Amino acid sequence: MTTDLGMPALGGLDLVPAADGPQKAKDYTSDxxxxxxxxxxxxxxxxxxxxxxxxLSIRRENTVFVSGIGCSSRFPYYLDTYGMHSxxxxxxxxxxxxxxxxxxxxxxxxxGDGDALSIGGNHLIHALRRNVNMxxxxxxxxxxxxxKGQYSPTSEVGKVTKSTPLGSVDHPFDPVAxxxxxGATFVGRAMDSDRKGLSAVLEAAARHRGSALVEIxxxxxxxxxxxxxxxxxxxxxxxxVITVRHxxxxxxxxxxxxxxxxxxxDLDVAPTAEVAPEDVVVHDATDAxxxxxxxxxxxxDLGHAVFGVLRQVQRSTYDDLSRAQVQQAVESGDAxxxxxxxxxxxxxxxxxxxxxxxxR
Amino acid sequence: MAxxxxxxxxxxxxxRVVIRFAGDSGDGMQLTGxxxxxxxxxxxxxxxxxxxxxxEIRAPHGTLAGVSSFxxxxxxxxxxxxxxxxxxxxxxxxxxxxxxxxxxxxxGVLIVDTDEFTxxxxxxxxxxxxxxxxxxxxxxxVHEVAMTSLTTAALEPLGIGKKDxxxxxxxxxxxxxxxxxxxxxxxxxRWLRDRFARRPEIAEANVLxxxxxxxxxxxxxxxxxxxxxxxxxxxxxxxxxxSGNTALAYGLVAAARRAGLPLFLGSYPITPASDILHxxxxxxxxxxxxxxxxxxxxxxxxxxxxxxxxxxxVTTTSGPGLSLKSEAVGLAVMTELxxxxxxxxxxxxxxxxxxxxxxxxxxxxxxxxxxxxxVPVVAPSSPADAFDVAVDAARIALTYRTPVxxxxxxxxxxxxxxxxxxxxxxxxDLTVEFAAAPNGPDGRFLPYARDPETLARPWAVPGTxxxxxxxxxxxxxxxxxxISYEPANHERMVRLRQAKVDGIxxxxxxxxxxxxxxxxxxxxxxxxxxxxxxxxxxxxxxxxRVARAHLRHLVPLPGNTEAVxxxxxxxxxxxxxxxxxxxLLQGRFAVPVESxxxxxxxxxxxAELAARLTPYVTKEQVTA
Ligand code: SF4
Numbered sequence: 001m002t003t004d005l006g007m008p009a010l011g012g013l014d015l016v017p018a019a020d021g022p023q024k025a026k027d028y029t030s031d032x033x034x035x036x037x038x039x040x041x042x043x044x045x046x047x048x049x050x051x052x053x054x055x056l057s058i059r060r061e062n063t064v065f066v067s068g069i070g071c072s073s074r075f076p077y078y079l080d081t082y083g084m085h086s087x088x089x090x091x092x093x094x095x096x097x098x099x100x101x102x103x104x105x106x107x108x109x110x111x112g113d114g115d116a117l118s119i120g121g122n123h124l125i126h127a128l129r130r131n132v133n134m135x136x137x138x139x140x141x142x143x144x145x146x147x148k149g150q151y152s153p154t155s156e157v158g159k160v161t162k163s164t165p166l167g168s169v170d171h172p173f174d175p176v177a178x179x180x181x182x183g184a185t186f187v188g189r190a191m192d193s194d195r196k197g198l199s200a201v202l203e204a205a206a207r208h209r210g211s212a213l214v215e216i217x218x219x220x221x222x223x224x225x226x227x228x229x230x231x232x233x234x235x236x237x238x239x240x241v242i243t244v245r246h247x248x249x250x251x252x253x254x255x256x257x258x259x260x261x262x263x264x265x266d267l268d269v270a271p272t273a274e275v276a277p278e279d280v281v282v283h284d285a286t287d288a289x290x291x292x293x294x295x296x297x298x299x300x301d302l303g304h305a306v307f308g309v310l311r312q313v314q315r316s317t318y319d320d321l322s323r324a325q326v327q328q329a330v331e332s333g334d335a336x337x338x339x340x341x342x343x344x345x346x347x348x349x350x351x352x353x354x355x356x357x358x359x360r
Numbered sequence: 361m362a363x364x365x366x367x368x369x370x371x372x373x374x375x376r377v378v379i380r381f382a383g384d385s386g387d388g389m390q391l392t393g394x395x396x397x398x399x400x401x402x403x404x405x406x407x408x409x410x411x412x413x414x415x416e417i418r419a420p421h422g423t424l425a426g427v428s429s430f431x432x433x434x435x436x437x438x439x440x441x442x443x444x445x446x447x448x449x450x451x452x453x454x455x456x457x458x459x460x461x462x463x464x465x466x467x468g469v470l471i472v473d474t475d476e477f478t479x480x481x482x483x484x485x486x487x488x489x490x491x492x493x494x495x496x497x498x499x500x501x502v503h504e505v506a507m508t509s510l511t512t513a514a515l516e517p518l519g520i521g522k523k524d525x526x527x528x529x530x531x532x533x534x535x536x537x538x539x540x541x542x543x544x545x546x547x548x549x550r551w552l553r554d555r556f557a558r559r560p561e562i563a564e565a566n567v568l569x570x571x572x573x574x575x576x577x578x579x580x581x582x583x584x585x586x587x588x589x590x591x592x593x594x595x596x597x598x599x600x601x602x603s604g605n606t607a608l609a610y611g612l613v614a615a616a617r618r619a620g621l622p623l624f625l626g627s628y629p630i631t632p633a634s635d636i637l638h639x640x641x642x643x644x645x646x647x648x649x650x651x652x653x654x655x656x657x658x659x660x661x662x663x664x665x666x667x668x669x670x671x672x673x674v675t676t677t678s679g680p681g682l683s684l685k686s687e688a689v690g691l692a693v694m695t696e697l698x699x700x701x702x703x704x705x706x707x708x709x710x711x712x713x714x715x716x717x718x719x720x721x722x723x724x725x726x727x728x729x730x731x732x733x734x735v736p737v738v739a740p741s742s743p744a745d746a747f748d749v750a751v752d753a754a755r756i757a758l759t760y761r762t763p764v765x766x767x768x769x770x771x772x773x774x775x776x777x778x779x780x781x782x783x784x785x786x787x788x789d790l791t792v793e794f795a796a797a798p799n800g801p802d803g804r805f806l807p808y809a810r811d812p813e814t815l816a817r818p819w820a821v822p823g824t825x826x827x828x829x830x831x832x833x834x835x836x837x838x839x840x841x842x843i844s845y846e847p848a849n850h851e852r853m854v855r856l857r858q859a860k861v862d863g864i865x866x867x868x869x870x871x872x873x874x875x876x877x878x879x880x881x882x883x884x885x886x887x888x889x890x891x892x893x894x895x896x897x898x899x900x901x902x903x904x905r906v907a908r909a910h911l912r913h914l915v916p917l918p919g920n921t922e923a924v925x926x927x928x929x930x931x932x933x934x935x936x937x938x939x940x941x942x943x944l945l946q947g948r949f950a951v952p953v954e955s956x957x958x959x960x961x962x963x964x965x966x967a968e969l970a971a972r973l974t975p976y977v978t979k980e981q982v983t984a
Contacts, residue, residue: 032842060825060828061822062823063822081828082828083830084668084695084830084832085830085831085832085834086661086691087687087688090661093653093658093661094661096651096658096662097624097662097666097669098666098668098669099665100624101624101665101670123657123658326647326648326649328644329644330647335647337613341614341782342600343601346598347402348597348599352593354404354591356591
């Protein structure tokens, strides 16, 4: 829907009541014992989320985490906010109902690669296309952890797992490309261990009005150990990790050794020294084509991986428009239940006498 | 209107009449039937209707598969069913004749559009010669009317296209019937002008076709006799005609209003439930939000999300959709949030018979979830009753913090009848209180601490300071709601959830047993109420002692159910499935129950059911 309702451009948190005073990570920590495996990447994300939430300066009780099923979906239990650990794949649908009916809440969805992209794929793409005001944290460990090690819809081709002893023949999704294809207005990516980068993307996502998808590369040391190590070891990361910032040229590596340049409709990487400065791609988060090309630059072999806010644009949200329609109708003041129930042609019976509309 | 040309004969009185309009799906028979129904209602008759149409939107023209019909029973007294066999059959083409003439009793009135009886149309349905030319229609009073050409001739001065002119022939038929039964005409003309407000030339064409049909009756010798069905003197009150889907939608709106909550509908289009979505989407002024979801699961998911946020959450569907929603219903059981799940049953299994009626989702509603997942189940008995049952379902959901399954069906959804409109103040007060403060020791909030009376847990909506808590599908520790895998805790929680549903307050089963000593009880649920009532009336008129009772609450059953069942020598349960309520009652109470079933996609007829019940009452009469 592109109808301009003349509504002010709102931020993602503008209708959420502000906190009375400063908050700390401790305030957001629940009394529940965290039960992920030792070394799980989820711990780092939890720590980052606990410390970034206070920076939003909104009331804790107006913060809701809705999750699906999977290791990461235990997340809500560990935060002292409102939360619902729901059923497999359906968190975006539940969050949609909540966000539409409660504009005063900041709604987060916590999901994984199996939860969001396999069983819940339909809900994810529809939430993104509708642009419901919610922030989706997609923990991608490229494996099924909770069910003990089957390949997932982001596992690379050839992956040997419990259910693919001869190697997976399934082609993976790229969650960022999928989200862009679904019309997402905010798509970002971060690494579990990169507290600073992760917090920055999460904060931008939470402040975005509309559906924001943040893919978080997350290590599962038990079933997919070291799957993102090439992006963590400084030597490898040097030529692979690309972090984009809106309005800045896309260069990476020590002292910006590498630059992203255009090749036809795609992007490529070249040594910065060999590229004319004007040929270095400047990141524009509103450029849909560029966002998709950046997504394609991230291969399943992680030859390169793009982090940061890949896309952010303003588009009216489903929940705002839906509420506006209801509010407008309510304000028209014509909510006479008696008139509704009686309809246009009622008749009466009194002491055996029938009086009909026709008789009147 | 023109003055009456045939004033000679006074109208003949009839106490009740059944009319069936039948034609091609493109002939507008549903609309014609709806309009006649509205006129009968505006005249103050009691009435009941049965639309019967194919699932295809436009089945091949002129074929048996494409026949659509609408049956209307109207009377000067209270009636219970749409009628078994029509007194008047309007057949707009050979296919409609062939599909319906078998139901017309000898002496019945048959009105056919002769223009459609072309060799090609006759051949399509396997008539070698026209039945209008042989003896097959002799038992009937046949009126051969060239409706199509009379309509197009009358509409010629309007200069509209041939297609549009021909399409108005259903209004000709309606006008003719309006004449025959002395129906007021202003309402239909007003309605046509409203409906086609954006295309005034079409509105005028339809009005003219309607008047032409009416005038044809007035001036044609064959229609000199007209009939009169006086208004029905029902109990005092204000009435309107209402369909089941509309009544249900209104019940939801009224319930939300009485609860002081916004109404949120999450739904995916499905026959025959979609009209509830359509109706509610037009009622935004009552604070109603409708969300057309990407699928059935998202529909209930969003409704549950809204309920978590403090709305009256509702999802509407039919059988296949209920299958898809099962897991989410289980989540609502576990999270103990109020939620209404409406299943407008249709013929199954699988896609089944989308536009036909059946009651075969009962056991799915009662048991169709993994684990021990008790859910209250309620069912309306007629279109108007859907209003009260929707309000009652909301009462149960809000009071006990539980999902509630409401089982309507195709006959209720699309059928209509007079409804005594309630006053808003007479509706139950459904006010709910959200939890506002911690309820545990040391200022802790215990989301699974229970009300000692209802066993309901607190409804603590996000945004309430100090009550932050987590819920979900994993087993909950008693009171704290923390995750718990403790054997004893699971045992306790399973039994608590069951005890909560078992303890829901429902009124006792009322038995209608005029002689007080009937040996046979006929027990029904859902839309079989009408046929059972009509069949029992016939049996009583024939001198049999027979009692009847009807279940609105299937889970939990009324407290006196077992006692009632045991107090009759024979209990017969007629249902439109293979005996699901009978199975439930026998399993629950170990009492013998006789099952009378029908799964034809159509309701029981009154005579049909009376015949099925007769052996039970005669046997008992002999042994008594
Ligand atoms: S299985 Fe993997 S993803 Fe799950 S908790 Fe353990 S380490 Fe984390």
